[in-house]
Amino acid sequence: MKIVTNSKLLRVLQLFKLQASWVEAMAFNETIYFKNEIVESILPHEGCHICQQREHGLINFLYIYFWRERNIHYSYKKFEKKAYKIKSVADLIKLYPEYPDVYNLIEKTLKR
Numbered sequence: 001m002k003i004v005t006n007s008k009l010l011r012v013l014q015l016f017k018l019q020a021s022w023v024e025a026m027a028f029n030e031t032i033y034f035k036n037e038i039v040e041s042i043l044p045h046e047g048c049h050i051c052q053q054r055e056h057g058l059i060n061f062l063y064i065y066f067w068r069e070r071n072i073h074y075s076y077k078k079f080e081k082k083a084y085k086i087k088s089v090a091d092l093i094k095l096y097p098e099y100p101d102v103y104n105l106i107e108k109t110l111k112r
């Protein structure tokens, strides 16, 4: 797992309207992409999405998020409702103790 800042991928997705313009970060395939610098307050949330993608498998995650729930508002999507409950590294550890590399990297990044 890694963290990327000033992400070209996220900017391109937003340019083509494949991602909302207000989105500051996204988690995809073991990487958290930030549009600009790291936004510490949303790191645990994005870390949760990394864990969800591992738990369900990336393809299945994308299928549920973008197809099965395509008509469901962002904040009501199954994965977002769960991720919005994650406010800290402690919350992430409680929910996903099986993925220490995720919460360790986030904790390390927050302490920098």
Ligand SMILES: [Zn+2]
Binding pocket: 045, 049, 079, 080, 083
């Ligand atoms: Zn989210």
